[in-house]
Amino acid sequence: MARESKTKFAILGMLNQGPKCGYEIKKELEKSATFFWNESYGQIYPMLKRMVREELATIEVIAREDQPDMKIYTISDKGTEELERWLKLPADPHPVRNESMLKIYFGANTTPGMVKTHITRYRDRMSQQLRDIEDQQEQLDESAEEALFKKLSLRYGELLSEAIQTWCDEAEKEISKL
Amino acid sequence: MARESKTKFAILGMLNQGPKCGYEIKKELEKSATFFWNESYGQIYPMLKRMVREELATIEVIAREDQPDMKIYTISDKGTEELERWLKLPADPHPVRNESMLKIYFGANTTPGMVKTHITRYRDRMSQQLRDIEDQQEQLDESAEEALFKKLSLRYGELLSEAIQTWCDEAEKEISKL
DNA sequence: GGCTACATGTAACAAGTTACATGATTTT
DNA sequence: AAAATCATGTAACTTGTTACATGTAGCC
Numbered sequence: 057m058a059r060e061s062k063t064k065f066a067i068l069g070m071l072n073q074g075p076k077c078g079y080e081i082k083k084e085l086e087k088s089a090t091f092f093w094n095e096s097y098g099q100i101y102p103m104l105k106r107m108v109r110e111e112l113a114t115i116e117v118i119a120r121e122d123q124p125d126m127k128i129y130t131i132s133d134k135g136t137e138e139l140e141r142w143l144k145l146p147a148d149p150h151p152v153r154n155e156s157m158l159k160i161y162f163g164a165n166t167t168p169g170m171v172k173t174h175i176t177r178y179r180d181r182m183s184q185q186l187r188d189i190e191d192q193q194e195q196l197d198e199s200a201e202e203a204l205f206k207k208l209s210l211r212y213g214e215l216l217s218e219a220i221q222t223w224c225d226e227a228e229k230e231i232s233k234l
Numbered sequence: 235m236a237r238e239s240k241t242k243f244a245i246l247g248m249l250n251q252g253p254k255c256g257y258e259i260k261k262e263l264e265k266s267a268t269f270f271w272n273e274s275y276g277q278i279y280p281m282l283k284r285m286v287r288e289e290l291a292t293i294e295v296i297a298r299e300d301q302p303d304m305k306i307y308t309i310s311d312k313g314t315e316e317l318e319r320w321l322k323l324p325a326d327p328h329p330v331r332n333e334s335m336l337k338i339y340f341g342a343n344t345t346p347g348m349v350k351t352h353i354t355r356y357r358d359r360m361s362q363q364l365r366d367i368e369d370q371q372e373q374l375d376e377s378a379e380e381a382l383f384k385k386l387s388l389r390y391g392e393l394l395s396e397a398i399q400t401w402c403d404e405a406e407k408e409i410s411k412l
Numbered sequence: 413g414g415c416t417a418c419a420t421g422t423a424a425c426a427a428g429t430t431a432c433a434t435g436a437t438t439t440t
Numbered sequence: 441a442a443a444a445t446c447a448t449g450t451a452a453c454t455t456g457t458t459a460c461a462t463g464t465a466g467c468c
């Protein structure tokens with residue numbers, strides 16, 4: 057992945073919403089962006105350090121008794137500029153890798169019985185996701201303006217899960233015909 | 235990515251359809267699996283070598299004048315077993331990273347005007363994809379049994395592109411309200 | 413009494429991209 | 441005449457995952 061790390065921008069974007077610690081960055085990313093983004097601590101913590109070094113953010117260390125120091129990061133002017141620079145650039149389409157589909161594809165040639173299992177599993181995963189999304193949608197505070205993207209993000213997950221479910225239904229029928 | 239490489243299985247699955255050279259593996263993957271899988275030559279060629287070493291495939295070298303030797307790989311019994319072992323395992327959901335969505339998400343907080351641009355671009359990409367898919371669907375030989383998954387794969391791409399287009403339309407409207 | 417959430421990190425390792433290197437043949 | 445396709449590969453580099461290490465606080 058000799059390609060500019062997106063982790064930096066994911067963090068920059070999160071910090072742009074307000075000062076945060078590494079843990080919060082990860083949690084909020086999970087909450088609001090699960091359907092299209094993910095970062096691991098193994099990426100976040102080292103990147104935050106690097107970003108302070110590169111002056112994209114400042115760090116404030118809060119000492120706590122019997123617990124590790126909490127480190128609050130704040131985006132700098134340079135960081136804001138960097139974020140905006142990236143925002144102006146067109147997104148490059150990230151290559152997809154969907155293991156479920158790969159197994160279904162190859163399974164058709166080898167163990168046709170297995171294919172149904174994978175399709176069923178895939179559909180079940182989508183149903184579960186859909187239920188989770190609906191729960192979250194109910195809990196959503198419609199009035200909050202900040203919730204707009206949270207709402208749109210849930211809707212994104214909803215539409216995708218539904219589309220995949222539809223595909224699973226269709227695929228199952230087609231395969232049954234054989 | 236200290237996680238068992240899927241590249242091995244992608245290649246194994248391709249070779250299971252018949253002996254192939256590295257170039258063909260890549261091309262056929264692009265043709266039939268673009269919507270859910272991708273491999274680069276930088277992954278394929280070294281992996282093929284390793285697979286011969288591990289006796290998952292055998293190699294046949296065809297000498298050609300003025301052109302590099304062509305190397306045809308054939309899956310071995312051990313390779314078939316390995317493929318089937320993997321097929322039985324449940325797929326692990328691969329983490330998503332969709333840069334378009336990330337930009338749209340952060341853009342809402344920073345440069346609202348930019349967001350529309352990204353949404354438009356994203357929708358345009360999907361429209362183009364949809365047109366490509368339709369072209370390919372027309373060229374499809376319905377009678378060929380081998381074409382079943384090719385057909386299903388195109389349908390998968392179609393459903394996903396449509397879902398994303400729908401999302402773009404909705405998102406644009408919601409954002410315009412602000 | 414046990415699980416989950418909070419909070420930070422590192423080291424080992426593997427995976428994956430891109431650019432480079434090379435050149436014939438076929439199509440437009 | 442140029443562009444695309446066929447065909448193989450490597451090296452440099454970065455990204456990203458997982459397992460480990462550590463411990464408190466709060467909830468059920």
